[in-house]
Amino acid sequence: MIAGQFQKLTDTKTYSHAKAISENEYFGEIGFYDRNPERAHKIAHSFNGRRFGSIEELLTSHKPLLVSICSPDNCHFEQISILLDHPNCPEIIFVEKPVCKTVSELDRLKEKLVRNPQVSLFVNHSRRFDERHVETARAIRSNALGQFTSCRMDYYGGWEHNGIHLVDFILMCFDNELDVVNASYGCFSKYPGDETIHLSGNLGTGKFNFRAHDEKYYQITETDLFFENGRVLISDFGQRFDYFEKIVNDEVENVLMHIPEKSGVAMQCQMSTAYAELRRFLQTGELKSLENVSIGTVEKVMRHVWKVKDTYAQLNS
Amino acid sequence: MKFVATIQARMGSSRLPGKVLMQAGGKPFLQRHVERVMMSRLVDKIIIATTVEPADDAIAELGRLHGIEVFRGSEDDVLGRVATCLQPYSGWGHVELVGDSPFVDPQIIDEFVGFFLKNKETVDYVSNGIEISYPNGAEVNVYSVDSLLECDKRVGKHNPMREHVDVHLYQSGLYKCENLLAPPWFNRPDLYLEVDTPKDYQVMKAIGDHFEAKDKKIFTLSDIIDFLSDNPDIAAINQREHRKYWEIKGISGA
Numbered sequence: 001m002i003a004g005q006f007q008k009l010t011d012t013k014t015y016s017h018a019k020a021i022s023e024n025e026y027f028g029e030i031g032f033y034d035r036n037p038e039r040a041h042k043i044a045h046s047f048n049g050r051r052f053g054s055i056e057e058l059l060t061s062h063k064p065l066l067v068s069i070c071s072p073d074n075c076h077f078e079q080i081s082i083l084l085d086h087p088n089c090p091e092i093i094f095v096e097k098p099v100c101k102t103v104s105e106l107d108r109l110k111e112k113l114v115r116n117p118q119v120s121l122f123v124n125h126s127r128r129f130d131e132r133h134v135e136t137a138r139a140i141r142s143n144a145l146g147q148f149t150s151c152r153m154d155y156y157g158g159w160e161h162n163g164i165h166l167v168d169f170i171l172m173c174f175d176n177e178l179d180v181v182n183a184s185y186g187c188f189s190k191y192p193g194d195e196t197i198h199l200s201g202n203l204g205t206g207k208f209n210f211r212a213h214d215e216k217y218y219q220i221t222e223t224d225l226f227f228e229n230g231r232v233l234i235s236d237f238g239q240r241f242d243y244f245e246k247i248v249n250d251e252v253e254n255v256l257m258h259i260p261e262k263s264g265v266a267m268q269c270q271m272s273t274a275y276a277e278l279r280r281f282l283q284t285g286e287l288k289s290l291e292n293v294s295i296g297t298v299e300k301v302m303r304h305v306w307k308v309k310d311t312y313a314q315l316n317s
Numbered sequence: 318m319k320f321v322a323t324i325q326a327r328m329g330s331s332r333l334p335g336k337v338l339m340q341a342g343g344k345p346f347l348q349r350h351v352e353r354v355m356m357s358r359l360v361d362k363i364i365i366a367t368t369v370e371p372a373d374d375a376i377a378e379l380g381r382l383h384g385i386e387v388f389r390g391s392e393d394d395v396l397g398r399v400a401t402c403l404q405p406y407s408g409w410g411h412v413e414l415v416g417d418s419p420f421v422d423p424q425i426i427d428e429f430v431g432f433f434l435k436n437k438e439t440v441d442y443v444s445n446g447i448e449i450s451y452p453n454g455a456e457v458n459v460y461s462v463d464s465l466l467e468c469d470k471r472v473g474k475h476n477p478m479r480e481h482v483d484v485h486l487y488q489s490g491l492y493k494c495e496n497l498l499a500p501p502w503f504n505r506p507d508l509y510l511e512v513d514t515p516k517d518y519q520v521m522k523a524i525g526d527h528f529e530a531k532d533k534k535i536f537t538l539s540d541i542i543d544f545l546s547d548n549p550d551i552a553a554i555n556q557r558e559h560r561k562y563w564e565i566k567g568i569s570g571a
Contacts, residue, residue: 115428
């Protein structure tokens, strides 16, 4: 496992990965690498794992079956490349999103994967490992809520870094891509060159409106989807789902009724689901749901994220 | 296994004298070449293999300025020149590069070195130059230094083919060769990223100038392909040039 840069041990992606791996009895000893040896030592100690001084050392002496990459976004491509070029490349590389930062890097990754057919690369597009998100996407695709009319999404923290979640979920739910009509600057993010941008336009039969928020005030991730016959409100960073269905009230007006039995919490165990899926894949070789986080699907998401960014640049040049 | 990369470079050229030190985007091609190879993660050492000719003093000076080792040997016996410079590196791997192709992609180098390392029990020579599928000028040849030292001994000192290096590995039939074909998105053998003729220079200068203007110090093969796809008039400038290596590779002229 390659650990990323983290400050508070229990509040990081690295910790979530390590916890999910350690709770899955299929996986044996966990190895950690971090550019900062002290951090690596700390997390290795917490999970009774081994700390390595370099990725090379980790691959050579630990010979891992699976390597998870939870480092800063701009390190992902380089670290995947190191793994894919190494004779002891693991069978599975599981990387935090985004898988890479540019089209050039994506092209090169695909080429490297062609040369290494024994290696599978999966990207942690976490909503794809969450049952509620998957079920909601299925319901929307099956037209269970009627025709799509509009959606509002509120986000923070950079279009590429966090907007990717919006695009990913949109592509989970719809065949159509975002047709951006308006794009404007929202605020800077802490990720260099990755502004948080306001976007609006058309999405299939409806309209969309993405609103950028400055995290110096607070962080927010909310999705509100409206259909002919209902509404789905996903709040609290994807952790809360509220379903509403259209009813006709006693004054013969169409109103939305909250459906408690369809509402509830989400994103509670997506990391352990991910590792359970990875385990199943190692044991059976069957992709199943992992196909949705493999390079083919991820490429569609990434290309769409970059396309929107290009549109933003064109509209504001 | 450690890897040494050699860049064969000389000022003498019948079609474009002084080509390796011509400038694109404010820098000599050879300097750009070295900077790109330095971006490779898996190359441990770089040597510029030039000649003892006085005209090549300028190449030696460029190497000195940038702290790159320069080996000077025969102008015509290129095999001998490269083999002699590699003698201290027995046991290492060799990444063979030519000065005519300064825009080689460091990521291709790493990928091919990685492929060689993973398959060295079954493969002696990895290249994308036996059958051209990547843009011309993106060639990378990877093999062991010891294989080349063997070739140097096998090929007679008066054999005119000693002006070439890797050809002796893939044409001898003694080595297991693997030609890596480009995936579809890099499959552009119609593009020429070489600097061998005045028209090549026009194209290569346009590429270098374009990325320098964008302040992009290291541009990838994808970047170059995108640029030439967006500017087909530039790509077309050198597409009908005759290439000397066509005879060696058995390619008929366009």
